[in-house]
Amino acid sequence: MSFEFAAASRRTSKESKPAKSGRASGRRVWHTVHSWVGLKLSVFMSFVLITGTLAVFAPEIDWLLTPEMRASKNGNGSGPLPLAELYDRAKRAYPGWELDRIDAPQGSWFTVQALAYRPDGDLRRIYIDPYTGDISGDCPFFNVQRFLRETHRNLFLPTWVGVPLVGSLSFVLAISLVTGLVVYRKWWRGFFKWPRAKNRRQFLGNLHRFLGLWSLWFVLVMSATGIWYFIEYTGGRALRLPAPGYAAEGATIRHLPGAELQLIAESAFEDLNILRIQPPDRPGRPIVFLGQASASLVRTRANFIALNPATGAVVRISDAEDLSLHQRISEMADPLHFGTFGGLVSRAVWFLFGLLLSTIAVTGALVYGNRCINQLETSPTLAGIWRGMGTGRLVTLLLAVTYLVAGFLFLT
Secondary structure, eight states, X not given: OHHHHHHHHXXXXXXXXXXXXXXXXXXXXXXXXXXXXXXXXXXXXXXXXHHHHHHHXXXXXXXXXXXXXXXXXXXXXXOOOOHHHHHHHHXXXXXXXXXXXXXXXXXXXXXXXXXXXXXXXXXXXXXXXXXXXXXXXXXXXXXXXHHHHHHHHHXXXXXXXXXXXXXXXXXXXXXXXXXXXXXXXXXXXXXXXXXXXXXXXXXXXXXXXXXXXXXXXXXXXXHHHHHHHHHIIIIIOOOOOOOOOOOOTTTTSSOOOHHHHHHHHHHHSTTOEEEEEEOOSSTTOOXXXXXEXXXXXXXXXXXXXXXXXXXXXXXXXXXXXXXXXXXXXXXXXXXXXXXXXXXXXXXXXXXXXXXXXXXXXHHHHHHHHHHTTTTOSSSHHHHHXXXXXXXXXXXXXXXXXXXXXXXXXXXX
């Protein structure tokens, strides 16, 4: 019996070796894929992640650089003036300008912002103190927020080219997520393993895995929303949202005061928290009040009420609760991607995990660079990354040149 058992044990051992070898070989394939997708476009990926992270707090950066954006009486107890009243004051202060829209402030320390075209066609930003109604001044349309938006979203390229190009990186994120979990055996045990190691290479690898685990949910959100943007710009767009419609003929000749129209809008659409006003763009068009209502995770444009500016009659009401599933998915992409749904708190969380995700991309490339340390004589890490990128170097250089040229043309 003992001999038969020993023979059976040897057979089992021999049969298990190929299985183990096969699993190891398969894991090496997954590891190769993980390293390849993370390295070939590492510079491009890091650039997009870092600019997206900075874009989360772009309004605050502009606030620091632009005195006109700072409210003079931050929460004075009486509260801000109605947005429509500030809209009227902007019209009176710039009688020859064509107001495009006015937006509620980002926070209690921000002024209200209106976009308007000068008679020469130049688009400007007008800032109004929400507590006093005083005009703080006007500034060029192009600012830090716009720069980061154009950079992160479409690299200053036409949107039909730039958005799918940036969106394609979401597939890289998704592949990195799946392959990373396959390569990292029993990954669920690593959440509380603080990255320690005897040398730099081990530390970078442990840090890469540790940050990756804690950022799993964020990678999933970013990759899902990015893939959705890619789908939208390659033919999968949802149906257009309801249009505001038309007011009565000649309705824009004489308007009711903005504050009165806002009271009518708030009474007719009680759940609407008005965050934007769009004036009629030509005779016969209504004035539109947009904002947030009962539906969660939608853009500001998804809820609105359109009024006849001359009589206050309701032209159309659009509630995001009535949108189709396809439209709701489309409208929730921005709040989820930029973290704007919870105000300053959610944006702070998105900024923190954006930094973590950027660090993951950088440390992943550094891990590969350190593997080449014995093959190179000088600057082993950076040279290893550059050599390992292979054809990715050409893609990165082409994108860099395209971005610089497009950015220069945009600025001029």
